[in-house]
Amino acid sequence: DTAVSQTPKYLVTQMGNDKSIKCEQNLGHDTMYWYKQDSKKFLKIMFSYNNKELIINETVPNRFSPKSPDKAHLNLHINSLELGDSAVYFCASSQGPGEQPQHFGDGTRLSIL
Amino acid sequence: GENVEQHPSTLSVQEGDSAVIKCTYSDSASNYFPWYKQELGKRPQLIIDIRSNVGEKKDQRIAVTLNKTAKHFSLHITETQPEDSAVYFCAAGHASGGSYIPTFGRGTSLIVHP
Numbered sequence: 001d002t003a004v005s006q007t008p009k010y011l012v013t014q015m016g017n018d019k020s021i022k023c024e025q026n027l028g029h030d031t032m033y034w035y036k037q038d039s040k041k042f043l044k045i046m047f048s049y050n051n052k053e054l055i056i057n058e059t060v061p062n063r064f065s066p067k068s069p070d071k072a073h074l075n076l077h078i079n080s081l082e083l084g085d086s087a088v089y090f091c092a093s094s095q096g097p098g099e100q101p102q103h104f105g106d107g108t109r110l111s112i113l
Numbered sequence: 114g115e116n117v118e119q120h121p122s123t124l125s126v127q128e129g130d131s132a133v134i135k136c137t138y139s140d141s142a143s144n145y146f147p148w149y150k151q152e153l154g155k156r157p158q159l160i161i162d163i164r165s166n167v168g169e170k171k172d173q174r175i176a177v178t179l180n181k182t183a184k185h186f187s188l189h190i191t192e193t194q195p196e197d198s199a200v201y202f203c204a205a206g207h208a209s210g211g212s213y214i215p216t217f218g219r220g221t222s223l224i225v226h227p
Contacts, residue, residue, distance in 0.1 A: 040219070041151075041200060041219070041220050042217070042219055042220075043157065043202060043217040043220075044217070045214060045215060048212060048214075050211075050212070055210075055211065055212040056212050056214055058214070090156060090157070094213075097208070097211050097212045097213060098208040098211065098212075098213050099144060099145030099164065099206075099207065099208055099213045100213065101147060101159045101162060102147070102159065102215075103159070104149075104156040104157045104158070105156060106155070106156050107155075107156055
């Protein structure tokens with residue numbers, strides 16, 4: 001029973017397109033995150049939501065728009081995709097917004113042609 | 114902001130040896146230090162964490178030590194096994210305005226030779 005699940009697992013698309021990645025957690029956690037892991041494996045936080053409210057926005061281009069319809073879901077929509085957006089995007093969740101262990105999803109590998 | 118340096122970038126050991134990975138951080142306010150293991154093509158998984166009010170924590174073959182004065186923390190793996198081969202990430206951060214923002218190290222690729 002997957003704790004943090006994200007879809008799709010792979011996403012191949014052309015520059016300029018708009019795409020979405022979905023994430024759901026069944027852990028009953030209040031806080032969810034989006035991370036970007038680049039080709040050099042560097043992991044960087046992008047956004048965090050706590051109980052559907054945005055609490056962290058780490059200077060991400062406004063082409064990226066997260067949406068949290070409820071505390072179990074956090075989706076990421078990306079407009080006008082660029083080559084530099086190619087990466088693995090991980091969703092994660094934690095019990096609360098503070099210093100808590102985070103549980104990661106399996107990642108979405110986004111490739112821009 | 115926080116800056117985390119992680120060394121070495123690659124570590125190759127023989128099965129049964131110990132492995133040590135070191136991280137330094139810059140923000141003295143950081144108070145939570147998790148370590149993640151990421152196998153090839155898989156998600157990062159928390160393996161151990163330590164808070165600033167503790168100097169050492171151990172879980173079977175894995176231990177973490179924290180030196181707040183020197184602002185560094187280390188991961189120790191004893192009796193390494195081939196299945197320990199993975200990339201290990203350290204992270205540091207503190208909650209600001211109620212939100213914890215982790216800064217990750219660049220990762221250490223651990224290779225355990227049978």
